[in-house]
Amino acid sequence: MEIFLMYDSMFSTFANMLPISVVNANFLALAVAFGVWLVLFILQGFGLWKMAKNRGFKNKILAFVPFANYLFIGKLAGETRIFGQKLKRMGLFMMLAQIVSTLFSAFLIFTFSYLLVVEGIPLDNEGVMYWGGSGFSAFAENFYGYGSMFFALFILVYKILIFMLSIALYKKYAPKGHVWLSLLSIFVPEARYIIIFCLRRKKAIDYEAYLRARQEEIVREYQKRYGGQYGSPFGGPFGGNPYNNPYGNGTPYGENPTQETKKPEDPFDEFNHGEGQGEKKDGDDDFFNN
16 A cells, blocks of 8 residues: 555656656656665564564564564554444454555556556546557556546545554554654654654553553642642632632631631711610611611
8 A cells, every 4th residue: 555655656756857758757666665665664564573572472573574564563552442442353454454455556556557558658638647548458547547536435444444553552652642643644654664663662551541640640730739829628729718708708808717707897886876776687677667
């Protein structure tokens, strides 16, 4: 899959920029794409081999075997979740998808190369290439045309599977950046090989335990930062009555709630007390009592 994607982009670049024929640009792009993929594949193999060694896995040589290395990646990643469902054999599914995509892309490259050699430079009809040949050339042209459209859909499914597998793997080896690393692996397929190589010395972790530890760390930091300042039993500025608010515990601002509070003097007290009369009680209303 990755070879085809690199080949497709390189062919357009070489054909437009280099002073060579279209046929030569096609085979040069194929050779360069395969060479780049081989280097990246070897780097990924060393990364997978080191990860497997750290975890005591057997058959580490599978890290360097095409297609079978996805079984290794799936084993290293562990269970994969898709829409809440656990999948234990995501590595197997990826291996099958890789086999199918490789065979299909190989046929696309073969038919395109054949048409270039036999039929020559394709014509352009509003962005769609066509040769207008007959016999086997017509069959090859139809296969390449319809196959390219089908392959675009297959690439989408393939990238979704790669994203799910990458999420599961990076959660164990790079939990802080597993999302953006997975997205990078989708939009830049070559990056996945390099990321795995760079993570080879990391130790696998339990992601659920990592989340719990992170939550506890955040709570401790929050309590340390706000607990003493606000005096809240909940460690934050919004718990209890941190500001001695008279609406929260009946204590005026700045007074100690444990001390007895002196009742403020009433400036109209002399009018509320008559001779032979007691203190006017709260709630009395002269308008209704008269």
